[in-house]
Amino acid sequence: MSFDRIAPHYRWLERLFAGDRLQRARTACFPAEAPRRILSLGEGHGRTLAALRVAYPAAAITCVDASAKMLARARAQAGEGNVEFIHADALTWPVPAGDFDLLVTHFFLDCFPPEQLAVLIPRFATAAAPGAQWLIADFCEPPSGLARWRARIILKILYTCFRIATRLPARRLTPPDPYLVASGFRLKERHHFEWALLHSDRWGRVVE
Numbered sequence: 001m002s003f004d005r006i007a008p009h010y011r012w013l014e015r016l017f018a019g020d021r022l023q024r025a026r027t028a029c030f031p032a033e034a035p036r037r038i039l040s041l042g043e044g045h046g047r048t049l050a051a052l053r054v055a056y057p058a059a060a061i062t063c064v065d066a067s068a069k070m071l072a073r074a075r076a077q078a079g080e081g082n083v084e085f086i087h088a089d090a091l092t093w094p095v096p097a098g099d100f101d102l103l104v105t106h107f108f109l110d111c112f113p114p115e116q117l118a119v120l121i122p123r124f125a126t127a128a129a130p131g132a133q134w135l136i137a138d139f140c141e142p143p144s145g146l147a148r149w150r151a152r153i154i155l156k157i158l159y160t161c162f163r164i165a166t167r168l169p170a171r172r173l174t175p176p177d178p179y180l181v182a183s184g185f186r187l188k189e190r191h192h193f194e195w196a197l198l199h200s201d202r203w204g205r206v207v208e
């Protein structure tokens, strides 16, 4: 799996097909209280990073991505500052325990099939400090009606294209909610966009 091939095209494709809608979902649940340490997994081309740096200028940000070309774009978009760029596979990267008070996985968890989400989410839950929050902007499938059929068609096209272009391991969308709950997180805030094709979530780690 590699996003290197599509890295040069990701931004203009997003602009063409989604305008500013994905970015609205990426930023909709930014917490009011500034985090100190942020971990962005599958950061990609750096649009989330740029918004995080504007919203939380004092935060230390770690971006992990398996695509060197995506990371290069993120670096060019956001500059260096207090940002660490790590070229690694999130499935095997050694997770620093309890270090981060904000985790961000925008349009990233949708890359994985259920058996990988079951490994990935508990692994990264261990990186969350007590009281940490986890932001997720992603696609979703509405429960019924025309919106459900619309989403199914769009998701089928997206997964087919991404599987060809990147050898994405996932064949379809798996909701990450049960894995987050099992890892000690609870949903605090959720917004839907675009006929509920997109959602933006803020999850909070349960403090025992």
Ligand SMILES: C[S@@+](CC[C@H](N)C(=O)[O-])C[C@H]1O[C@@H](n2cnc3c(N)ncnc32)[C@H](O)[C@@H]1O
Residues within 6 Å of the ligand: 001, 002, 003, 004, 026, 041, 042, 043, 044, 045, 048, 064, 065, 066, 067, 070, 088, 089, 090, 091, 105, 106, 107, 108, 111
């Ligand atoms: C669909 S793109 C999303 C990019 C960006 N977060 C956004 O909001 O558009 C998925 C990103 O996750 C990265 N990625 C996919 N699988 C990964 C893995 N196992 N480890 C690290 N990064 C991964 C890809 O290289 C790509 O940059």
